[in-house]
Amino acid sequence: xxxxxxxxxxxxxxxxxxxxxxxxxxxxxxxxxxxxxxxxxxxxxxxxxxxxxxxxxxxxxxxxxxxxxxxxxxxxxxxxxxxxxxxxxxxxxxxxxxxxxxxxxxxxxxxxxxxxxxxxxxxxxxxxxxxxxxxxxxxxxxxxxxxxxxxxxxxxxxxxxxxxxxxxxxxxxxxxxxxxxxxxxxxxxxxxxxxxxxxxxxxxxxxxxxxxxxxxxxxxxxxxxxxxxxxxxxxxxxxxxxxxxxxxxxxxxxxxxxxxxxxxxxxxxxxxxxxxxxxxxxxxxx
Amino acid sequence: xxxxxxxxxxxxxxxxxxxxxxxxxxxxxxxxxxxxxxxxxxxxxxxxxxxxxxxxxxxxxxxxxxxxxxxxxxxxxxxxxxxxxxxxxxxxxxxxxxxxxxxxxxxxxxxxxxxxxxxxxxxxxxxxxxxxxxxxxxxxxxxxxxxxxxxxxxxxxxxxxxxxxxxxxxxxxxxxxxxxxxxxxxxxxxxxxxxxxxxxxxxxxxxxxxxxxxxxxxxxxxxxxxxxxxxxxxxxxxxxxxxxxxxxxxxxxxxxxxxxxxxxxxxxxxxxxxxxxxxxxxxxxx
Numbered sequence: 001x002x003x004x005x006x007x008x009x010x011x012x013x014x015x016x017x018x019x020x021x022x023x024x025x026x027x028x029x030x031x032x033x034x035x036x037x038x039x040x041x042x043x044x045x046x047x048x049x050x051x052x053x054x055x056x057x058x059x060x061x062x063x064x065x066x067x068x069x070x071x072x073x074x075x076x077x078x079x080x081x082x083x084x085x086x087x088x089x090x091x092x093x094x095x096x097x098x099x100x101x102x103x104x105x106x107x108x109x110x111x112x113x114x115x116x117x118x119x120x121x122x123x124x125x126x127x128x129x130x131x132x133x134x135x136x137x138x139x140x141x142x143x144x145x146x147x148x149x150x151x152x153x154x155x156x157x158x159x160x161x162x163x164x165x166x167x168x169x170x171x172x173x174x175x176x177x178x179x180x181x182x183x184x185x186x187x188x189x190x191x192x193x194x195x196x197x198x199x200x201x202x203x204x205x206x207x208x209x210x211x212x213x214x215x216x217x218x219x220x221x222x223x224x225x226x227x228x229x230x231x232x233x234x235x236x237x238x239x240x241x242x243x244x245x246x247x248x249x250x251x252x253x254x255x256x257x258x259x260x261x262x263x264x265x266x267x268x269x270x271x272x273x274x275x276x277x278x279x280x281x282x283x284x285x286x
Numbered sequence: 287x288x289x290x291x292x293x294x295x296x297x298x299x300x301x302x303x304x305x306x307x308x309x310x311x312x313x314x315x316x317x318x319x320x321x322x323x324x325x326x327x328x329x330x331x332x333x334x335x336x337x338x339x340x341x342x343x344x345x346x347x348x349x350x351x352x353x354x355x356x357x358x359x360x361x362x363x364x365x366x367x368x369x370x371x372x373x374x375x376x377x378x379x380x381x382x383x384x385x386x387x388x389x390x391x392x393x394x395x396x397x398x399x400x401x402x403x404x405x406x407x408x409x410x411x412x413x414x415x416x417x418x419x420x421x422x423x424x425x426x427x428x429x430x431x432x433x434x435x436x437x438x439x440x441x442x443x444x445x446x447x448x449x450x451x452x453x454x455x456x457x458x459x460x461x462x463x464x465x466x467x468x469x470x471x472x473x474x475x476x477x478x479x480x481x482x483x484x485x486x487x488x489x490x491x492x493x494x495x496x497x498x499x500x501x502x503x504x505x506x507x508x509x510x511x512x513x514x515x516x517x518x519x520x521x522x523x524x525x526x527x528x529x530x531x532x533x534x535x536x537x538x539x540x541x542x543x544x545x546x547x548x549x550x551x552x553x554x555x556x557x558x559x560x561x562x563x564x565x566x567x568x569x570x571x572x
Contacts, residue, residue: 144498144499184499186487186488186491186492186496187488187492187496187497187499187501188500188501188503190484190488191488191503191504191507193543194480194484194507194540195503196560197536197540197560198477199560199563199564199567200539200559200560202473202476203559203563203564203567205472205532206469206472206473210473211563212430213410213430213469213473214410214473214567215411215429215474217474217477217481218477219567219568220506220507220510221477221480221481221506221507221509221510222477222560223507223564224503224507225560225561225564226560226564226565227557227561228557228561229553229557229558232553233550233553233554233557236543236548236550237547240548243544243547244544244547247541247543247544248544250483250484250487251537251544253483253487254480254533254536255533255537257522258529258530258534258537261522261523261526261530262522262523262526267515267518268515268519270483271511271514271515271519272515273489274481274482274483274489274511275482275512275514275515277485277486277488277489277490277497277511278512279512280489280494280497281485281489281497281508282505
């Protein structure tokens with residue numbers, strides 16, 4: 001592929017964790033000619049440079065602005081700060097996106113900065129464990145990648161981001177930041193909070209000794225509970241209204257179940273509907 | 287192996303679903319000389335006979351009492367009825383056990399019937415889908431199998447059940463029925479109810495279209511949501527007090543999280559503890 005076919009000739013990835021690191025690896029695999037700059041702590045950069053995942057390592061986002069695409073891949077609230085740092089230094093043709101799990105905060109911040117080069121993004125990949133050590137080039141394959149353009153987003157910027165996302169195997173689509181945050185409160189943030197709350201109370205109530213009696217059901221239901229607190233603190237703080245509403249619905253349903261454990265009609269109804277939705281969830285997957 | 291080495295020479299399995307069917311298959315594999323009688327609906331019996339999983343098919347538990355071991359493997363409340371049917375017809379040396387997810391109800395019923403041949407049991411296997419079609423001989427391998435003997439349980443009966451459980455690859459242990467039900471309310475029943483409630487409200491709130499945006503996290507967290515309503519209606523009805531207490535703890539924790547989404551201290555504490563308990567859960571596993 002000639003460099004004319006690249007959606008971007010140069011890319012800076014700010015934050016080489018699971019997502020940022022996987023983006024670097026996926027770019028390297030798909031477009032070997034694309035020049036990749038990484039921003040992270042020194043040890044992570046050394047790891048990434050050593051493995052050939054990036055071409056250049058720099059200390060700060062401000063030094064990584066000379067690129068056709070900048071991807072902010074730090075935790076959500078750090079991305080907000082990083083956007084402020086890069087917004088004033090951007091070349092006119094540079095596109096900026098992020099990979100955070102909530103979108104209203106950073107889309108609003110970009111509007112406040114009049115940074116029309118920014119298009120919010122959310123690749124829905126994820127894996128059990130975070131960090132560059134778990135990054136892999138196929139993390140986005142066949143997975144949704146949502147972009148949240150605003151009215152001022154230039155059409156070519158969005159088109160190039162779609163091309164980029166498709167290039168690494170993802171299925172790009174668009175939503176408003178509002179819709180994204182409301183839908184993700186249910187699809188992603190609620191299951192995460194529930195899995196963590198469940199693991200915490202089961203551990204502290206049943207205790208170490210009893211955990212050896214757990215079946216595979218508990219193992220699957222709590223897989224998300226190894227997610228890092230820092231990441232989710234940011235997600236909760238930047239989507240608290242939508243997550244609060246989702247939690248209210250869950251608490252209400254658990255309370256209904258609790259009130260009818262012996263009667264069983266509620267158990268019957270919830271389980272029957274749940275099995276149907278579960279089948280729908282699975283039928284749409286590869 | 288000579289037949290003298292068999293823990294039981296003949297076994298009747300009442301209910302050839304996932305668990306009962308897997309017991310038949312595991313017995314067949316481990317002790318080809320053990321004679322297996324199955325009790326279920328005609329179509330299931332035909333399937334089990336055809337595949338060689340059982341030697342003899344009968345219509346009712348009452349006709350299956352001539353065995354060294356009777357395993358009641360129907361849903362929990364059906365097992366209660368079945369115990370009543372077999373209790374009066376038992377040969378003196380026959381041992382009866384069950385495989386239900388709650389133990390107080392059936393242990394109390396056995397006491398009321400003065401059926402000292404009965405020892406409650408709970409093999410912790412489980413799989414995504416129920417029914418004989420999903421049964422497999424290795425379902426119990428390396429998995430706990432809890433027995434809940436009472437003061438009147440003859441020691442040899444328990445010893446033979448331990449030998450049986452070990453023979454099919456499981457790790458037998460004992461608990462009181464009270465302890466079992468309280469611990470399982472947290473380890474098993476609460477995750478099940480939560481997974482089903484979560485899937486039901488996510489499906490009905492986010493809708494069919496949004497489910498295609500779900501990540502692997504939701505898929506894992508809701509795996510249990512395909513469990514059959516009938517099974518869990520029985521579990522909830524026979525362990526309602528302990529499950530109710532577990533639900534109260536979860537509802538309280540979710541409410542605490544909800545009240546501090548923006549502040550984040552509760553999120554931080556719960557996630558940090560959850561990740562530690564999750565590591566403990568996984569460290570004890572093969």
